[in-house]
Amino acid sequence: MSAPAPDTVFFLSDYGLRDEFVGVVHAVLARLAPHARVIDLTHDIAPFDVRAGAGALVRVLPHLGPGVVLAVVDPGVGGGRRALALASGPGPGPRFFVGPDNGLLVPALESTGDVTKAVALAPAPVAGATVGPVTFDGRDVFAPAAAALCLGADPGSLGDPVVATSLVRVPAAVCEAGTLADGRHLLRAEITWVDRFGNGQLAAPAVEIPDHVAEVEVRLENSPPGVAGDLGAWRRVRSYTELAEGEPGVLGDGNGRLALVVRQGSAQLRFGVDAGGLVQLVW
């Protein structure tokens, strides 16, 4: 490779911070690739929620410099799925992605380019890394592969080639635009993420509802018992500051997506906006 070896690992997982899983992976990376800096993206992806992890990677990718994305959200841990190292085309961000073959990595990688190389990591763990009969893949397989890439290894040296079209993909989130019989616009979109503040991000780009639209009718499909599905007309705003304190709104957010928000409040707590739900927006 003509490009310099990456010196940064961007690490995302569903390991949580309650146990020592994240710390052990850091220790292994420091031992095998001492020069590499490790940036924790988040480790609080809900256990086994591959789509949530894939979504977080897509959101952060435009803000990352060169490096290796190391991501583990892995219901199939311990077997039953391939372990991957992927390379993408040249660009300003990370060129290498390491993690399970379950759809976690591909959406982020493809948001910046194409898969230029894919290998299934050899199952043999690094010598001395494993102490038990079962591997802890983040520690024993994925971290050593990320470290090797930081040391300049070509992905092709880490395992057997994989055909890019065989990579597992997660189903795309729902985002459907249409027109009602009365001529009004309908946007039907999945809530893909509810953040700490209770904002509900939709799968839809902000541009789906032009800024000049003043109000949008908001309806939750299959709202849970006790939660009204029809949330009424919300203002379409460009900034939180257009909203009064406690007022709900439809906002184009910092990721360029539509979001259901409440200024200084939680759309999740007040309106039952939860990840995985479907929203109908009409204007």
Add this chain to the structure above:
Amino acid sequence: MSAPAPDTVFFLSDYGLRDEFVGVVHAVLARLAPHARVIDLTHDIAPFDVRAGAGALVRVLPHLGPGVVLAVVDPGVGGGRRALALASGPGPGPRFFVGPDNGLLVPALESTGDVTKAVALAPAPVAGATVGPVTFDGRDVFAPAAAALCLGADPGSLGDPVVATSLVRVPAAVCEAGTLADGRHLLRAEITWVDRFGNGQLAAPAVEIPDHVAEVEVRLENSPPGVAGDLGAWRRVRSYTELAEGEPGVLGDGNGRLALVVRQGSAQLRFGVDAGGLVQLVW
């Protein structure tokens, strides 16, 4: 500037660790100022609790070396308040502070000196940093400003001058000392922080109750239903070890403040000691 450019960013926020907010800010700092080390002070300030964030910054400041304090607790995010870069006079700790103009930064800065320079950061985000119509200020405004300071920029180059007297300030926490009709001392103080272990720190310096005082009557004002306001006489101790296991006491803590504590127990769980409450101490 004659002083070397800072190489450490001290980062505090109410972003939590559940989402990728903190990770993205780290990634932006690494991209823009690769030589800088980022130390996370805490990111679990309660959402929008500016006073709690300001209090944490005051507590940590004596322990920080040179660098830039990057702090974001921000109910006014997205507009409606200025974004600041502040510089303070020479000293052993951080000389630069970046964050919102809502009172978060000033108490810590003024605990070590005066504001020597203040600018309102230019709203124009760094090229390429924003992907949505709304800025994520931590990522798009504050982190780039902190990175610029680490690269040696003068704060004056980052925006328009602000008069120090115009900076927003948070109300001071209650701390009133007096004498009762019977000659006893009364100290009335706000509980400004309850830590993970359930210790309740007061706004009052430890010296307000001299070490030779043996016992202090403790009373919670406006105690919640089911919680007794009069907590009885607690011993005034200099160390946890003077207390028996499970015994409550009034302690001068590691920040030099009075604290309501229970040895190997939680004053919060046992006595309803909660942040924002008011305590009367009589001796």
Add this chain to the structure above:
Amino acid sequence: MSAPAPDTVFFLSDYGLRDEFVGVVHAVLARLAPHARVIDLTHDIAPFDVRAGAGALVRVLPHLGPGVVLAVVDPGVGGGRRALALASGPGPGPRFFVGPDNGLLVPALESTGDVTKAVALAPAPVAGATVGPVTFDGRDVFAPAAAALCLGADPGSLGDPVVATSLVRVPAAVCEAGTLADGRHLLRAEITWVDRFGNGQLAAPAVEIPDHVAEVEVRLENSPPGVAGDLGAWRRVRSYTELAEGEPGVLGDGNGRLALVVRQGSAQLRFGVDAGGLVQLVW
């Protein structure tokens, strides 16, 4: 010392991430030993749970490179127990351990060698480090000692010698193997750790139940009300992938210990597997 001074601090505590305790310790380490890297192992050890902290250190130790282990789980904080710096014999991992004398450090140290030097840290804190009448030992005693070791100090220079046999030890976890009257094997073991995913790790090495055993009867002693003690026959498996989704099993885990697991589920939530409980396994 002929070995190079360590440049990595491995940090574990029960401080949690809600407050600024961990951040302050990082700041002190950065100030006193700027060249040292700090790797957070975990800070979510349950408050005061020395055995849980000791167990986590034992599990991570085989994966650490050279450095200083800084560990604080400390019901006796503020006095009543010695503060320690320990050195162990040569090996690939950390050679120095700093923390309280309550049993936290010794099991991990002895998993790789013997205590070659032990000192009780001088109570005098580093100049300027303390602002209150009570020391915050992690910040004022342990972090400065870890930093001094990273600067090449000999442990012997940090305090008074301590006889290794006088070090406090935690009781060993229960692990008893025997034979029933009917000739079947009985293993009685303590559940020492339940991780985020609800897997219950036992004090027993995986080799206690050979791989060729097909099924194991599982029984919880003193199961809580509403939880059945007899959990039936579980399969003894070598990998999660041998289990169907939602099926429970007895697994040799990534630390070489037996664990009670449920594939893509939680043995804790489904079967009441909790740390501190005792399990009987019969085959």
